[in-house]
Amino acid sequence: MKTRNAFQHEEVFVQLIREQKERFYLLAYNYTKNEQDALDVVQDSIQKAMLSLDRLENVEYMRSWFYKIVVRTAIDFLRKHKRLQVTDDDTLQYLTPAQEDVYENVDLEHALDELPIMYREVVILHYFEDLKLADVANILNIKLSTAKSRLYKALKLLKIQLQDVKGETAHG
């Protein structure tokens, strides 16, 4: 029974990967910021996923399950190459551009990249990959409340008005 599940999963998995490989690549790239490394992360994620496919219980969770693998693989990659920087709030405050900045569009150009990973990933998964905040929390292995607060902080750093998201986050 278990093996049959695994084989059905495999078909669904192959299809998911083929259809959404660009999305997964973009996510990996956002961590590695390098084409070759992002390709490596995608490749390793696929292989890791296939080895543990039969441990996935419900095929409906496959998409967010795979995002989780990509995120972990990417973070492990960064850790291995020591490119992951943990930044405390004071430094953040210091590095964040001053509130009254007239060149708003110039700001926006690299705004996302300047956001520390812990905030950036929440924004990407929730808004760009359309995942529910609860799934985002699961993918990143953090509490739902943490995901919420990181999202708020991210939007604040990006200077985005909060009322837009209230509906989505108030009862996630």
Next chain:
Amino acid sequence: MDEKLKELEKQYNEVSIPKELDFVVENALKQGKKKRKKRAPQWLLGSAAAAMLFTAGLNVSPAMAKTLSDIPVVGSVVKVLTWTEYKVAEDSYDADIKVPSIENLDNKDLANALNEKYRSEGKALYDDFIAEVGDLKANGGGHLGVDSGYDVKTDNDQILSIGRYIVNTVGSSSTVMHYDTIDKQNEILITLPMLFKDDHYIKTISENIKEQMREQAAASNQEKVYWLKGAGIPDEEVSDEFTAVKADQQFYISDKGKLVISFDKYEVAPGYMGVVEFEIPTDVLKNDLVSSTYIH
């Protein structure tokens, strides 16, 4: 969605998708399928256990090994066996290290030297892994994997080539290969330099490999690429160009008597190409070879 967010999303999606993505994805899916199949179904576990007992029996009981090697058919089978295996399987830490052992070689010094090397390297690999896991745990955890084992590349009347691999996984993986090739008749270990008259072979082999790299890149529509100008990657992006093989480059001798040169993952090509091998045509080598005993 807020205008700013829309703009950010647009930027996020504007990252260009490399053309290798399709190749990398399909390749990973293919390899993933292969690996899945390799994982033993239930009924196989029984025979694996039997095989393990068999190996253990050979290792533990000299009498059993002796008896078996006296029976011609079984005797010739007993050549490379897994001597021991280290296994760790925790949530995010995996180690599987198989240590080979060469049996039935009359030249005991050679057999002992190789087996001793395999054993100490296997043990060291395991110790390093455990130490690193300890570090990781102290620092809040992470993922770590090591998979090491061996492949018998060639085993005929004359040649025994064993390739040992070490795959380190920390996010992305790196693969290192080590080959040992033995002349079974004369019972000696074959090294790359001893096959050739002088060190001109380095140039001969390197030039041939460069040719092959460029041909492969062109023939595969740049899906195969190497760190070499004219081999799939724009010249200005080639930073650490392949220039020549090392004097003691990893190699083995194939069943047909061809020299095969092996490069580790990342050594001459981007990571997704994995470990790459080049078979050098004997014609190219014939002026440099000492004799055609091994390579023909």
